[in-house]
Amino acid sequence: MSYERPAEPAIRIEGLTRRFGGNAVLDRLDLRIGPGEFLALLGRSGSGKTTLLRTLAGLDPVEEGEVLVPRNVAVVFQESRLLPWRRVWENVTLGLPGRDARDRAVAALEEVGLGHRLEAWPLTLSGGEAQRVGIARALVREPEFLMLDEPFASLDALTRLRMQAMVGRLWQKRRCAVLLVTHDVDEALLLGDRAVVLDSGRIRTELPVALDRPRRHDDPGFAPARRALLAALDVHETV
């Protein structure tokens, strides 16, 4: 598969190995993400996607191999991980320096459609709202590299579609490099410039998504891409 990678990758991973008690979850993994590239990472459960993301976020150590990430990264976890005792806008400004922190938080929350919930307590938010606060908290830092670990997995189908569209819009505006971990093949194809599949510790499949944006399910190229990706995940649809 030929794919034009930018000369200067924003993220470079070479020979990354991560072991838990002997067996390598990540095994000499190589991966590059270009500046402003939206990469979708798939892989079966337990294949090490979260482990990779945690390593890139600096939460797990790099034991073997080399990892190069920009300074300014942000993470959105599957659970929103908001501080219940801080109001919504205070959660967004957490650790943010500067006098205009609140204004920036308000702007970010308006961007994700939560301008009316600034003063709310996190425990009163719906799942989708809480996840949007998590996204606002990541975006307000204007990261060069944004990581999302199954951010929509716990949301209902309709909310998920809306959030995917929102993330797509926000990314097109900001153009930061994005790593989206997902189980959802459609999601990968709707958002990613490229989809990669992690299997037995390495990137085994790499699929450039050459569909026009804004992406649509009824794009003629969608079904073949979907099939290819599912095949890489060892799923063969026969209905």
Add this chain to the structure above:
Amino acid sequence: MLDMTVRPRSEAGTATPGTPTRAEAGRLRRAVPTGLLRRSVSPLLLLLVWQAASSSGLVSPQTLASPSRILSTAVGLTTDGTLPRNLLVSLARAGSGLAIAVVAGVALALLAGLSRLGEEAIDAPMQMLRTLPALALVPLFILWFGIGELPKIALVALGSTIPIYLNLYKGIRSIDPKLLEMGRTLGLSRAQTIRQIVLPGALPDLLTGLRFSVGISWLMLVVAEQVNANSGIGHMMTDAEDFLRTDVILVGLLVYALLGLLSDQVVRVLERTLLAWRPSQGGRA
């Protein structure tokens, strides 16, 4: 000893009856006072029987003073200044003991909860102290500190430091690691992490500890003042014992009950205001 890290039951002590249907609403207008009345029937009846038994001489005042006698004694003790004076002394002892306990308990729990060294130095002795019934220290404290204010305040302080320490320490240690991890990805400094995540997260446990402490401080005080004191509610009661004044003793008991009730309410109000973020506390914004 009691396991003092158990959360006390929340407001659920008195279950609220279900919301009535529309059909019941008419009946309800009278039903609320009747319900209250019905609930107060048996205590009132008990009081009446008690009064009757006392008035008829069935129960001598040396055994148990009559309700009317208790009331008039309470009024008398209040107007002649005996009760207010002793109450103030008791309040000052409980207050200063509790204040010391809060400062010491919080400081120790922070040290043990936030640093490995602190944990090693502090936690083991505190866990040992917890198994010791503090009341058993009374004789020792009297030997050490004599009969002044010191042994009483020290006893209150010691007894109520422990639940504050235990609960706050547990609270700090059980902060959701996912939140701490999130703090790391946001680049929070250690001080910011403590201020934004650890302390507010452990606050509910601190308040639980405080609630236990308040209860224990009264318990300590009762014993300390009854064993040796020349002022305070406990002293007023032991003094009355010598003169077979059961009415004074019962007034003292009543005062203790009210104090306990009142201080518990204060902590509840604290919880409601400080933990407004909990939806169950009415914090929906």
